Amino acid sequence: MSEQQTAGTAGETTPAGRLYGVGLGPGDPSLMTVRAVEVIREADVVAYHSARHGRSIARSIAARHLRPEHIEEKLVYPVTTETTDHPGGYRGAMEEFYAEAAARLAAHLDAGRTVAVLAEGDPMFYGSYMHMHKRLADRYDTEVIPGVTSVSAAAARLGTPLAEGEEVLTILPGTLPEEELTARLAATDAAVVMKLGRTFPTVRRAVTEAGRLPEARYVERATMDGERTAPLADVDEQTVPYFSVAVLPSRVASPPPAPEHGSVVVIGTGPAGPLWLTPEARGELAAAQDLVGYTTYLDRVPHRPGQQRHPSDNKVESERAEFALDLARRGRRVAVVSSGDPGVFAMATAVLEVAATEPYADVPVRVVPGVTAANAAASRVGAPLGHDYAVISLSDRLKPWEVIAQRLAAAASADLALALYNPGSRSRTWQVGKARELLLEHRAPDTPVVLARDVGGPTERVRTVPLADLNPADVDMRTIILVGSSQTQHTNNTVWTPRRYPD
Structure with missing residues (x-):
C-alpha cells in the first residue's frame, strides 16, 4: 500500500x-x-x-x-x-x-x-x-x-468434519430468500448457514424442504459463554440469537440417517455435464444410497464414498427399473439416472410402468426434471421452438414406423416446428431419409433444420441446413434434429420462430 x-x-x-x-x-x-x-x-x-x-x-x-x-x-x-x-x-x-x-x-x-x-x-x-x-x-x-471463523469453531464443537475428500462446502447467509436457501442446501454436500436469529424459522423450513433436517445441527455461541449445540429440529426458534449457525456436516463422515422406507427418484441429468444439472437433481444424487442407470450416464455422476453404483446396458430399461424398485423394497434410497429430462423418451415412464405392477405398489416413486435435448439444442441457435412445436421419436423399436409416419405427417400439416429424437443408429439408417421425404410434402425445401450433436459435451457440433439438404449420413443416435415451421427464420446464424402466427 x-x-x-x-x-x-x-x-x-x-x-x-x-x-x-x-x-x-x-x-x-x-x-x-x-x-x-x-x-x-x-x-x-x-x-x-x-x-x-x-x-x-x-x-x-x-x-x-x-x-x-x-x-x-x-x-x-x-x-x-x-x-x-x-x-x-x-x-x-x-x-x-x-x-x-x-x-x-x-x-x-x-x-x-x-x-x-x-x-x-x-x-x-x-x-x-x-x-x-x-x-x-x-x-x-x-x-x-x-x-478462526465461527464455521471452524462450530465444526470443532460438534466434533465432526465439515467436508471430506471431494465434498463441496457451501456457506450461506440466513438472510437469503427461502427458495434460494432451499435450492442451495439441496444441491450441496455440506453447508453452514450463518446469521440466524430472526431468520431461524426461514432457515429451518428451507433445511426441511431440502430434505436435510435429520442431519442438521445447531451451534450457538461456539467457544463463548452460553455455548449450546443441539439437533436443529429440537431448537426453540424463540431462543435463537444472532451468534448461532446451522450446520449440515460431511455426509462421508456423518452419513444421513437411513430412511424408514425405501424410495425411487428418477433424475434428469440434462444433456451433458454438471453445468446442465439442476440444484434439486444434484441434491438427490448426493442423497442416494444406490445409483442405477445406463453406464454412459452413470459415468457423468461423481463417485461418492458409501454409494453403490449399478450400471447396465442401454436397452434394458424395464429390467433396470425392476432392479431399482427391488432395491427400494429392501429399504434403499435409490436414484435412477436418466439423461436429459427423464419424462421425455427416457427412464421415468419405464420406472412408472413397472411400479404400477402389484409387487411395487407401495414403493414411492418421484421424478426430478432435467433440461431435455430439444431445449438444449434450441438454445445453441436461438429459439427455433419459440412457437408451437411437436416432439417425436423416430425410433421404431417400441412403435411401428407407420405410426411415426402418420404423426410426422399430422404435425407437419399442422405447421408445427418439430424436435426429432432418436433419429438414427447403426441398425436404423433409413428413417431420417424417409422423414425428410414426408416433411418435404408440407415444408419448403429451404426450411431451416438444426442438427445438434452432443450438445454440452466435448464433441458438440451444431449446424443449420435447408430441409432439402438434410443428409442421413450426418445423423447418429447422439444427434437431435429441429425442423422449423413455415414461419421459422434463419438469419445471421440464428434460427428463431416468431411468437405471432399470421392471420
Missing part, C-alpha cells in the same frame, strides 16, 4: 499511520492468534463496532490486551434490526455510518497513528471491518490479520 504524508508543524510532514484489520477468532480469547495480540498491544488506536447499547463483543474478546493509553474508537451502529427514519432507509443509514466511521479512522491515520480495527471471527468473512477496508485500504498501508 502507498504511504500517505500529512502536513505537520513548521512545514514538516508526518507519515500516515497503518491500518490493521484484526481477526479475534470465534469468541474464546485464547483462540486469538499471536499476531493479533501483537498488533493490538502495539496499536495507538483500537476501534470496534457495537450496537447502540454500547456493549462490544469484539472489545470483550480483546479486553485483556488493551492498555490505558490506548485511544478507543467505539463505532456505534445507528440501527441493527430495528426500523429507521433515514431518507435512504436501512441501507442509506448504514452507508452514511460507514462513511463517517471511515472518516474518523482516517483522521487518526493522517495523524500518524496506528489503528487496529477489531473483528470477531475473520475480518474478511461477513465482518464489519470489510466496510472500513474498502474505504481506506487504497489510501493507507494496511494489513489484515486472519482469525
